Amino acid sequence: MNKPISQMTREELAFEYSELLAEYEQVKAEALSLDMSRGKPSTEQLDLSDGILTVLKTGDDCLNSYGTDMRNYGMPIGVPAARGLFAELCGVEFDNVFLGGNASLELMFDAVARAELFGVLPGMTPWCKLDKVKFLCPAPGYDRHFRICETFGIEMINIEMREDGPDMDTIEKLVAEDESIKGIWCVPKHSNPTGTIYSDEVVRRFAALKPAAKDFRVFWDNAYMVHDLYDDVPDILNIFDLTQGTENEDLVYMFTSTSKITYAGSGISAFITSDRNMEHALKYIGTQIISYDKLNQFRHAIFFKDADGIRAHMKKHAEILRPRFEAVISAFERELEGRDMATWTKPTGGYFISLDMKCGSAKRVYELCLAAGMKLTEAGATFPYGKDPKDSNLRIAPSYPPLRELRKAAQVLCLCVKLASVEKALTNALSAL
Amino acid sequence: MNKPISQMTREELAFEYSELLAEYEQVKAEALSLDMSRGKPSTEQLDLSDGILTVLKTGDDCLNSYGTDMRNYGMPIGVPAARGLFAELCGVEFDNVFLGGNASLELMFDAVARAELFGVLPGMTPWCKLDKVKFLCPAPGYDRHFRICETFGIEMINIEMREDGPDMDTIEKLVAEDESIKGIWCVPKHSNPTGTIYSDEVVRRFAALKPAAKDFRVFWDNAYMVHDLYDDVPDILNIFDLTQGTENEDLVYMFTSTSKITYAGSGISAFITSDRNMEHALKYIGTQIISYDKLNQFRHAIFFKDADGIRAHMKKHAEILRPRFEAVISAFERELEGRDMATWTKPTGGYFISLDMKCGSAKRVYELCLAAGMKLTEAGATFPYGKDPKDSNLRIAPSYPPLRELRKAAQVLCLCVKLASVEKALTNALSAL
Numbered sequence: 001m002n003k004p005i006s007q008m009t010r011e012e013l014a015f016e017y018s019e020l021l022a023e024y025e026q027v028k029a030e031a032l033s034l035d036m037s038r039g040k041p042s043t044e045q046l047d048l049s050d051g052i053l054t055v056l057k058t059g060d061d062c063l064n065s066y067g068t069d070m071r072n073y074g075m076p077i078g079v080p081a082a083r084g085l086f087a088e089l090c091g092v093e094f095d096n097v098f099l100g101g102n103a104s105l106e107l108m109f110d111a112v113a114r115a116e117l118f119g120v121l122p123g124m125t126p127w128c129k130l131d132k133v134k135f136l137c138p139a140p141g142y143d144r145h146f147r148i149c150e151t152f153g154i155e156m157i158n159i160e161m162r163e164d165g166p167d168m169d170t171i172e173k174l175v176a177e178d179e180s181i182k183g184i185w186c187v188p189k190h191s192n193p194t195g196t197i198y199s200d201e202v203v204r205r206f207a208a209l210k211p212a213a214k215d216f217r218v219f220w221d222n223a224y225m226v227h228d229l230y231d232d233v234p235d236i237l238n239i240f241d242l243t244q245g246t247e248n249e250d251l252v253y254m255f256t257s258t259s260k261i262t263y264a265g266s267g268i269s270a271f272i273t274s275d276r277n278m279e280h281a282l283k284y285i286g287t288q289i290i291s292y293d294k295l296n297q298f299r300h301a302i303f304f305k306d307a308d309g310i311r312a313h314m315k316k317h318a319e320i321l322r323p324r325f326e327a328v329i330s331a332f333e334r335e336l337e338g339r340d341m342a343t344w345t346k347p348t349g350g351y352f353i354s355l356d357m358k359c360g361s362a363k364r365v366y367e368l369c370l371a372a373g374m375k376l377t378e379a380g381a382t383f384p385y386g387k388d389p390k391d392s393n394l395r396i397a398p399s400y401p402p403l404r405e406l407r408k409a410a411q412v413l414c415l416c417v418k419l420a421s422v423e424k425a426l427t428n429a430l431s432a433l
Numbered sequence: 434m435n436k437p438i439s440q441m442t443r444e445e446l447a448f449e450y451s452e453l454l455a456e457y458e459q460v461k462a463e464a465l466s467l468d469m470s471r472g473k474p475s476t477e478q479l480d481l482s483d484g485i486l487t488v489l490k491t492g493d494d495c496l497n498s499y500g501t502d503m504r505n506y507g508m509p510i511g512v513p514a515a516r517g518l519f520a521e522l523c524g525v526e527f528d529n530v531f532l533g534g535n536a537s538l539e540l541m542f543d544a545v546a547r548a549e550l551f552g553v554l555p556g557m558t559p560w561c562k563l564d565k566v567k568f569l570c571p572a573p574g575y576d577r578h579f580r581i582c583e584t585f586g587i588e589m590i591n592i593e594m595r596e597d598g599p600d601m602d603t604i605e606k607l608v609a610e611d612e613s614i615k616g617i618w619c620v621p622k623h624s625n626p627t628g629t630i631y632s633d634e635v636v637r638r639f640a641a642l643k644p645a646a647k648d649f650r651v652f653w654d655n656a657y658m659v660h661d662l663y664d665d666v667p668d669i670l671n672i673f674d675l676t677q678g679t680e681n682e683d684l685v686y687m688f689t690s691t692s693k694i695t696y697a698g699s700g701i702s703a704f705i706t707s708d709r710n711m712e713h714a715l716k717y718i719g720t721q722i723i724s725y726d727k728l729n730q731f732r733h734a735i736f737f738k739d740a741d742g743i744r745a746h747m748k749k750h751a752e753i754l755r756p757r758f759e760a761v762i763s764a765f766e767r768e769l770e771g772r773d774m775a776t777w778t779k780p781t782g783g784y785f786i787s788l789d790m791k792c793g794s795a796k797r798v799y800e801l802c803l804a805a806g807m808k809l810t811e812a813g814a815t816f817p818y819g820k821d822p823k824d825s826n827l828r829i830a831p832s833y834p835p836l837r838e839l840r841k842a843a844q845v846l847c848l849c850v851k852l853a854s855v856e857k858a859l860t861n862a863l864s865a866l
Contacts, residue, residue: 046504050492059483071479071696101534102726109721113546128561151720263504266728287584288542293535295699
């Protein structure tokens with residue numbers, strides 16, 4: 001049965017529905033326990049970094065090349081060798097790199113919290129004193145970005161994601177008009193969940209934005225900057241090069257981390273921004289911390305040596321991740337191609353595949369999967385307030401399950417997609433009687 | 434010359450002044466570089482924990498007893514084994530322990546930031562919406578506590594520190610009268626910098642406070658809870674036992690860390706509070722982080738095994754610290770006893786000795802020391818706004834310098850104390866002419 005669903009008769013729909021139901025009951029009887037809900041690295045991937053556990057074995061190992069003891073207090077901005085590593089990797093100046101703890105999420109939350117409490121630069125109004133603060137949210141996007149906005153009561157405005165990045169026409173128009181728009185969330189490379197790589201034009205337009213709000217900031221979450229699945233994946237333009245020396249020099253807050261380079265539970269993170277933004281942020285960070293964990297920063301610097309060390313390491317991740325992505329996509333192609341039921345992305349990196357249900361029944365697919373023993377990211381999670389206006393998007397995370405389980409999971413997912421699609425089409429056909 | 438300065442004639446003062454000046458010039462000529470400014474552990478102390486560097490050597494070592502991989506995402510509240518370690522050490526329930534990153538300072542800053550942004554419990558007004566927020570500050574106290582208040586624009590009210598803790602009469606009166614008083618900073622054991630151990634009565638009176646503000650919180654920074662220099666140091670009462678089941682159950686935020694147990698630059702920290710406070714905090718912390726560094730939490734749990742493991746470890750710290758404290762105090766006794774120039778504390782633990790200048794010239798002593806090549810904590814730093822109303826207090830940190838240097842440093846310090854005292858007395862004598 002490979003017909004597009006739109007061309008099927010009521011009888012054909014009813015027949016396929018009964019077949020799918022039977023198949024679904026069989027799957028349920030298997031009492032599976034599958035999880036494609038979060039972008040967690042697999043055990044094989046974590047094992048790649050185990051050398052980092054023993055790069056510092058003795059107290060002497062903890063002295064840097066200037067003899068400074070990384071075990072003791074000091075260095076609020078971070079360990080120089082590790083700052084240098086990020087500066088090289090990101091193509092920015094050493095002075096513009098601040099190192100955090102084990103997750104860039106905290107650095108993002110704290111950047112919003114500082115803006116709320118103290119304003120983004122000296123003399124600027126703290127956002128908590130304003131009646132209304134809004135953020136633009138390219139969607140589908142990262143649920144934890146949206147949750148930060150929700151936590152702070154920041155109103156979120158959906159922006160359509162396109163093949164080359166978010167809808168820049170709308171963004172340019174909105175930020176120019178509305179002074180209460182103070183930020184936008186971007187994952188410029190291998191976007192979560194669509195895998196989109198922002199085109200050069202999109203990055204250039206970001207760098208040249210003319211926001212009405214002087215305290216508007218682009219939250220540039222470069223989480224997947226070196227997370228390519230293939231060798232020939234293009235890099236995005238360096239937004240700092242583009243804003244350098246322009247009136248937008250303070251426009252960008254960039255974040256990145258090694259959560260998906262070394263360990264999700266024990267990496268290091270970086271906040272990269274202009275001199276002025278950094279100076280202002282450090283006034284508050286200097287009250288908040290004495291330093292983040294310097295030994296872990298130092299471990300990373302020694303383990304990787306330089307940016308090439310990280311790039312070589314990421315090729316090993318790609319070897320593990322590529323077959324997983326391809327297994328899911330080939331299941332989609334085999335089971336869903338030509339059925340007019342769903343579309344999906346074919347990412348060249350990152351951690352997710354984005355699946356769009358044509359019939360607007362992502363929630364139903366999520367529930368069917370759950371009842372069959374498979375956890376997906378909750379339908380709606382990829383949109384602000386958890387509300388997908390078309391109820392169409394599902395985020396598929398293929399990284400964690402072993403390949404054999406993943407093949408089974410993809411099969412169950414395709415079955416649920418077909419079941420929900422046929423169910424909907426049949427309902428429509430019957431209600432048209 | 435061992436006369437109390439108050440009994441010296443103008444001639445005696447002039448003679449001693451000229452002698453001290455000559456001695457001071459000699460010291461200056463030595464071009465020393467000494468530092469007693471911060472409570473940094475010495476290298477010997479850091480070396481005590483180097484076993485922790487290699488407790489996790491392989492990926493398998495990173496699985497806990499339930500097979501959960503500490504290298505991956507999850508466990509926002511912290512690694513269970515490490516939570517259990519703090520629960521045992523602090524005499525609290527496992528569920529009331531949250532684990533942070535490498536420093537409790539961040540947990541304190543974030544607790545204030547959450548109160549400012551979101552209020553301390555559901556339905557309570559965020560402090561940033563109030564016209565005025567005040568904190569009580571037992572002083573001399575910890576400069577970084579005061580800096581948090583200053584950063585948030587919280588008005589600080591000095592509270593006198595006494596032998597058995599802060600002046601409870603004044604605290605009880607103020608919190609009962611003034612609803613804008615929202616917090617108090619306490620270091621209940623081996624207070625920074627006086628070394629005070631809060632008496633049972635003081636802890637009981639804290640537990641029984643009747644603040645007008647329902648969102649008043651006691652910030653109980655138990656930084657030195659196991660940091661005794663001697664075997665027979667009394668413990669403070671467990672304030673959670675005292676508030677349990679009373680209307681003050683949500684009164685206390687306790688903080689502690691291993692910054693001065695393992696590594697100042699790479700320890701772990703804990704936030705301990707009631708079920709209600711914890712539930713409220715976790716709503717926001719759950720947006721801010723996925724978890725703090727779990728490998729480092731796990732390392733600590735394995736390295737120490739249990740609270741007795743920590744206590745045994747702290748005896749080794751005491752062996753290193755005790756001679757340092759005693760060297761400074763014996764210099765004070767030798768040089769300053771009977772001179773009526775200064776008083777000093779004789780702490781039984783913690784990291785500081787508090788020195789009070791009778792003549793109100795702490796700043797002058799600080800400057801004299803600095804010019805002679807010795808850094809002290811800046812005069813005034815131990816008081817809110819950096820303003821010591823009597824200009825009398827100096828915080829002496831004897832932990833970091835090697836013993837030989839420390840002896841020299843103590844000698845220089847005593848010289849500067851004498852010089853400033855005689856200078857002041859002579860000035861007074863001359864101006865009385």
